[in-house]
Amino acid sequence: MSVPVKTESTVDGGFGRRTFGQRLVGANTFWIALVLVALIAVFTVLAPGTFATLFTLQTLLIETSVLLVLSVGMTFVIITAGIDLSVGSVLIFAGMMCGKTMEWLSGGDAGAAGWGVIAIGLAAAVVSGTIWGLINGFLIAVAKIPPLIVTLGTMGAALGAAYLLNGGSDVRSVPTALNKTLGYGTSFGGVPNLVIVAVVITLIGAWLLHTTRFGRYTYAVGSSAEAARRAGIGVTAHLLKVYLLTGFLAGIAGFMSLAYYASTTITAHTTDNLNAIAATVMGGTSLFGGIGTVLGTVIGVFIPAVLKKGFNIIQVPDFWQMIAVGAVLIAAVWFDQRRRRARNSR
Template sequence: MSVHTPAKPTTTDPGSSRANPNAVDADTPVGALRRILRVQAFQILLVLVVIFIIFTVMAPTAFPQWTNLRQVIQNMSILGVLGIGSTFVIITSGIDLSVGSVLVFSGVVSAKAMIFVGGDGWGTALVGLVVALASGLAWGSLNGWLIAKAKVPPLIVTLGSLGAALGLAQVITGGVDITAVPAVLSDNIGYGNLVGTTLPLISVIAIVFLVVFGIILHRTKFGLHTFVLGSNEEAARRVGVKVDRQLISVYALSGGLAGFAGLLSLAQFGTTAIAGQSQTNLNVIAAVVIGGTSVLGGVGTIFGTAVGLCIPAFLQNGFVIIGVQPFWQQVAVGFVLVVAVYIDQRRRTAASRGGGGMRTASLTGLLRRSKN
C-alpha cells in the first residue's frame, strides 16, 4: 500500500523572476536599461535630444552650428549656478524665490565695492567676489534662520526676501544700473574662452560647479542629510541629523551661489541689470523641477537640473531661428513643467500603494548611511 506524500511547499520571493516569469533580473543588461528608462532625468534627456533633432532638421544651417550652440551654453551658465542651490533647497521640500533678487543685490554691492577700491585688475575683482559671496550668504542665512528657527514657511520668507533684496538694490543705486565693471572680469570671464578652445570660460566655471556640487549632493554626508531631511524630517531628527542647522546651511548655500552668480552676471553683461532678472526665479525653479527634482522633497539630481536648464534655452533659441515668436517658449516650458510634476505625483502615488516598500527601503537606506 503506497502512501501519497504531499509535495513540500516552496517559498518564492514575490519579487523574483520565479514568482513573475515576466520579471527581468535587475542585474541583467535589460533590467539595468529598464531602470535607466524609469529615471525622470533620463526621460527629460530624451526630450532634449528630440528637441535638438527637430530644430536641427528645421534649421540645419543655423541651429546646430557651434557658434549658435556656444551662445546658448553661455546664456545658461548663470542659471546653472543658481540651479545648483535651488536643487538642494527643493530636495528639502523647500523653495527659494529670492535667488534672482539676491543675484541683483549681490551684483550691486559688489560693483559698489569694486568702484570704491578702484582699478581694473584681479585684486579689484577678488574684492568684488568676496563682497558678492558675503552678501549672498547673508541673505541665504537669513532665509534659513527664519525658516528653521522662526518656523516661517519658505514660500513667505523667500517671497519677502525677493522684494527686500531687489528694493535695497534699487535704493543703493537710485534705480540706475552700474556699468563700471573691471575690464578683467568682462574680458576674461564674461567673454573669454578656455585656453586653447572656443568654449566660454563662464560656462567652464558653471560646469565645474555642477560637477563639484553633484559630488557633494550624492557622495557626502551633507548631501545625504539633505535627502533625508526632504524625505522625512521627523526620521531625520531621530537619527541625529541637526535639522535646523542643515536647513540654514542649505539656504545659505543657495544664497551664496546666487551671490557668486551676481558677479558672473556683472562679468557677462558689464552692468548690474537690475530690471533684467524678473523671470530668473521662475526659470530656475522650472528647470530644477523639469529635471526631475521633486517639489515634495527627497528626490533630485544635479545632472537632471543641468538637462532641465537646456530645454528652455534650446526652445527659446530654436524658436527665434525658425521665426516663431519666442513667447511660445514660455508656453512650452509651462506645459513641460506641469507634465513633470504630474509624472512625479503619479510615481509617488504608485509607490504609496503597490510599491510603497520601495520608497520605505530607499529612506531606510538613507537613514542607515546617515548613521555611519
C-alpha cells in the first residue's frame, strides 16, 4: 500500500497546479542554490585571480568529497526524523580497520602492497562501518532508544575502539598505489578520482531517495512513523536499513580519507559528524523529518566549504569563519521552521 508523503514536490501548495517558474521559486533548493551562487560571486569579485581558478575548484572538490559521502547518508537519517552523531567516529574506525588490515596483510610494509591487499582493506572498511550502522539501527529501531542517545554513545565507543586498534596513534603506512591512484589520481581530463567516486555515490543516493520505494518509505517514516506503519510499511525494518546505509557510507568515506591523506588522521575527523549534519540541514533537509533532497545536501556541503576557502584566500581569521558558518546554519533552521509553520497553518 502506498502512503502520501510530503516531499519538496508537494510542499507549499502542490506543485502540480503551478507553473514551472512558480515551482522553481517555491522550491527550498532554489534559494539555497542562490546563496551558494552569491557566495561564489562575492569571493570571485574580492579575489578574482585566486578564488576563481581551476586549482581552487579542484581543491574545493577534493576537500568536500569525503564529507559529501557522509552527508548523503545523513540525508536519509534526518529525513526519517533521526540523527547520527557517530558517523565521524565510524569513519575513523573504518579507516583504522582498513589501514591495520592492509598493514597486517603486507607484513608491516603496506606501502608496497598491491591492489589485492587494497581490495581487502576496502572490504574491511565497508564491513566495519556497516556493523556500526547495524548497532545503531538495532538500538534505535528495535530497542526503541532515542537516536540522539544511541549515536552519542556509539560516537564515543567507535572512537575509543579506533584508538585501541593502534595504541592511540594514527596508521601512517598506506599503499602508495592507493594514495597515487585514488587519493591524488585524475581521470577524464583532470577530474580527481576521489571526486568521481563521491559523484557516483551521490548520484546513486539521489536515485535511491527520489525514484525508489526505499526513498518513498524514507519520506513516509519521517512524515509520520505511525501513519507509515498503518499503511503497511515495516518502519522498524526500514529504520534499520537506513542506519545500515549510513554506516556503509561512513565506511566508504573512511577508505577515501585514508587514500587521500595516506594516514587515518584521527584529529581531522572528530567534527565530521557535526559538519555532515550542518551541511544536510543547510541543504534544506528538515530536522523534523519528511523533507529533504540529495541535491540540497550537495549545495549544503559546498556553502561552508566555499565560505572557508574564500575566507582563507582573502585572509579572514579562522574565528570569523566559524561565526559565519554558524550563522548560516541557524538561518537555515529558522527558514525551515518558518516554512513548516506556514504549511501547517493552511
